[in-house]
Amino acid sequence: MxxxxxxxxxxxxxxxxxxxxxxxxxxxxxxxxxxxxxxxxxxxxxxxxxxxxxxxxxxxxxxxxxxxxxxxxxxxxxxxxxxxxxxxxxxxxxxxxxxxxxxxxxxxxxxxxxxxxxxxxxxxxxxxxxxxxxxxxxxxxxxxxxxxxxxxxxxxxxxxxxxxxxxxxxxxxxxxxxxxxxxxxxxxxxxxxxxxxxxxxxxxxxxxxxxxxxxxxxxxxxxxxxxxxxxxxxxxxxxxxxxxxxxxxxxxxxxxxGYLNISGQKMSKSLGNITLVREMLNVATPEVIRHFLLSAHYRKPIDFTDDSLKESESALQRVYIALEKAERQALLLEKRGRQSEEAVSLESIGARLRADFEEAMDDDFNTPKAIAAFFDMVRSLNKILDEPDAWNCKPEELRSIIDQTRELGTVLGLFQQKASRADTELSDRLLDLLISLRAEARTRKDYQLADSIRSRLTDLGVSLEDTPEGTFWRAKQAV
Ligand SMILES: [Zn+2]
Known part of the structure; x- marks a missing residue:
């Protein structure tokens, strides 16, 4: 094509x-x-x-x-x-x-x-x-x-x-x-x-x-x-x-x-609504600004409102959270080391992302549609990662989705951030520590403390799964 x-x-x-x-x-x-x-x-x-x-x-x-x-x-x-x-x-x-x-x-x-x-x-x-x-x-x-x-x-x-x-x-x-x-x-x-x-x-x-x-x-x-x-x-x-x-x-x-309007009005000196890139960079990251600018088709007008940056920020966040979840899950699966018999194939998610992305961009650089392809991917990915199916994934396939997201994201200048490794490692270790404290409590038959650790982690969006191989955790949010 x-x-x-x-x-x-x-x-x-x-x-x-x-x-x-x-x-x-x-x-x-x-x-x-x-x-x-x-x-x-x-x-x-x-x-x-x-x-x-x-x-x-x-x-x-x-x-x-x-x-x-x-x-x-x-x-x-x-x-x-x-x-x-x-x-x-x-x-x-x-x-x-x-x-x-x-x-x-x-x-x-x-x-x-x-x-x-x-x-x-x-x-x-x-x-x-x-x-x-x-x-x-x-x-x-x-x-x-x-x-x-x-x-x-x-x-x-x-x-x-x-x-x-x-x-x-x-x-x-x-x-x-x-x-x-x-x-x-x-x-x-x-x-x-x-x-x-x-x-x-x-x-x-x-x-x-x-x-x-x-x-x-x-x-x-x-x-x-x-x-x-x-x-x-x-x-x-x-x-x-x-x-x-x-x-x-x-x-x-x-x-x-097309034009860029500010809350429905044309930007002009007389209206005093000229918004400089410099000012905007004080309140938003470059990535958020790029996301906003690419969220409408280039030939159509785009309207900048008070909510625009917040919306773009939370949209980007959704993708990053999914990527981080996928990354953690891949790590956990590798740690566990045992491949499930009935592996769930993720190949179609990555392939669809690429196909949808290219189709949108081939059609007169339709960036909003190209961005939508990433959110379709996030929905499909979350559906698997939030379910027991998460344990039937292949880590290399999770990684491939992450890599494709980053690769296609380069075209738009989006999705290039990586979670700081040091942060990720520290929170991983802290969670492992809590899990081992809970295990010790259970050994002592202090079920009250063990349950309390579990329920308080649940409140933080971290769920624990006890398996014969040990206890694993999953986070709903980036931690
Ligand atoms: Zn010229």
């Missing part, structure tokens, strides 16, 4: 057919480094981290590029607010971006180009656009003329009239069409600038991504991703610029994340 991917360009799911067999080139729009990243940004970055990991799991060699937009209007504005240079703002927030992204367990891309590293390439590209009649110069600015590109609007599936409705009322009178956009912006005093055939200035945001993607992935590549808000105008303009010059298709598949 091929991986099916929803393409914004065709508005349908299509099989992933790489340009070069076995290899995937993928580009996502990275942060504009003028502030800390918020949880909405993190949704996009975590999701594409998972896409990359899954494609690697599927055996593809993925070349992943995520840019850093380090020269842009917002950065200049921030520099003026903070009284430092734009370069200093960019430097500072690039560092913070990597700190936050690393904290969330997002693997670094193969390349993180910075826009300011590729200014000469951008300039020569703009020259080609002018030469070919797709761009025009007014004063010291250069604009892209969208009416020269007949497919303009193909990604947002809107015609020019419809797209016009989103345009602000104030339009630069120098534009030939209100939707024309800047390829090169002349420098105002105090702004960062580079020399160009049109005087001192800087590139527009859209041209930056066209250059940074094709530099590392070629003029045509497999996947371009980003947040839903980037479809128009950013990605539409990237397509117009790139296809105009090369005559090629640019990115084949366009993937876009």
């Amino acid at each position: 091929p991986v099916m991917v929803y393409n914004t360009l065709t508005r349908s799911k299509q099989p992933l057919e790489p340009i070069e067999p076995g290899k995937i080139g993928m580009y996502t729009c990275g942060p504009t480094v003028y502030n800390f990243i918020h949880i909405g940004n993190a949704r996009v970055f975590v999701f594409f981290d998972v896409v990359r990991r899954y494609l690697q799991y599927r055996g593809y060699r993925v070349r992943y590029v995520q840019n850093i937009t380090d020269v842009e209007d917002k950065i200049i504005k921030r520099a003026n607010e903070e009284g430092i240079t734009a370069a200093e703002v960019a430097e500072k927030y690039t560092r913070y971006y990597f700190e936050d992204s690393d904290s969330l367990g997002i693997q670094r891309a193969d390349y993180h180009p910075r826009a300011t590293d590729l200014i000469p390439e951008m300039i020569s590209y703009i020259e080609r656009l002018i030469e070919k009649g797709f761009a025009y110069q007014v004063d010291d600015d250069v604009f892209y003329e969208i009416s020269t590109f007949k497919d303009y609007g193909r990604l947002s599936h809107q015609n020019l009239e419809e797209l016009m409705q989103g345009v602000r009322i104030e339009v630069d009178p120098r534009l030939r069409h209100p939707l024309d956009f800047a390829l090169w912006k002349s420098a105002k005093p105090g702004e960062p600038s580079w020399d160009s055939p049109w005087g001192k200035g800087r590139p527009g945001w859209h041209i930056e991504c066209s250059i940074m993607s094709s530099k590392y992935l070629g003029e045509e590549f497999d996947i371009h991703g980003g947040g839903h808000d980037l479809i128009f105008p950013h990605h539409e303009n990237e397509i117009a610029q790139s296809c105009a010059v090369t005559g090629k298709g640019f990115a084949r598949i366009w993937m876009h994340n």
Whole structure:
């Protein structure tokens, strides 16, 4: 079965057919480094981290590029607010971006180009656009003329009239069409600038991504991703610029994340509900945050509420408790050393987990369904571990389920924690101690104490089982 991917360009799911067999080139729009990243940004970055990991799991060699937009209007504005240079703002927030992204367990891309590293390439590209009649110069600015590109609007599936409705009322009178956009912006005093055939200035945001993607992935590549808000105008303009010059298709598949809302409202400065990743990391583990972000399908909106983190935490806990129970049971079975005649086979549990997981992820990276596969596994596993059947399992099969959970969990960046060995060993020894004290009490015929030990352990969720081989314990919860 091929991986099916929803393409914004065709508005349908299509099989992933790489340009070069076995290899995937993928580009996502990275942060504009003028502030800390918020949880909405993190949704996009975590999701594409998972896409990359899954494609690697599927055996593809993925070349992943995520840019850093380090020269842009917002950065200049921030520099003026903070009284430092734009370069200093960019430097500072690039560092913070990597700190936050690393904290969330997002693997670094193969390349993180910075826009300011590729200014000469951008300039020569703009020259080609002018030469070919797709761009025009007014004063010291250069604009892209969208009416020269007949497919303009193909990604947002809107015609020019419809797209016009989103345009602000104030339009630069120098534009030939209100939707024309800047390829090169002349420098105002105090702004960062580079020399160009049109005087001192800087590139527009859209041209930056066209250059940074094709530099590392070629003029045509497999996947371009980003947040839903980037479809128009950013990605539409990237397509117009790139296809105009090369005559090629640019990115084949366009993937876009849905919005993240806070208690049903859009995150915005005016509502004061912008939630930074940094703040969230103070109250939740990275794994809990990842679980929350992956708990909705990436194309659908996701709502962050007061309960979101608690829910994710208890969901993860359920899996960990089951894994720990399985681990203990495997240990006990090994200690007991006798294999039951009528062994219960657990193979189907592991096989189903893998099959369900792959089916979900193959279907346009359906992470909520993939996560649900782990909970189905937990239910099946608990059903066995909570019953006398637990004694008829094969320890190696229990271990195999644990290993598969961890292996598939790596794709999502979940279920990688291990219980501290020291803790586990100590609680094991303490329980063994109580069991031997109870045995001594029974030998002394002090049944009152023996029963008390047993019932108080039951209160703690630990049940004892007396067998001819000795007394064994099982815990309902992680201990
Ligand atoms: Zn971009």
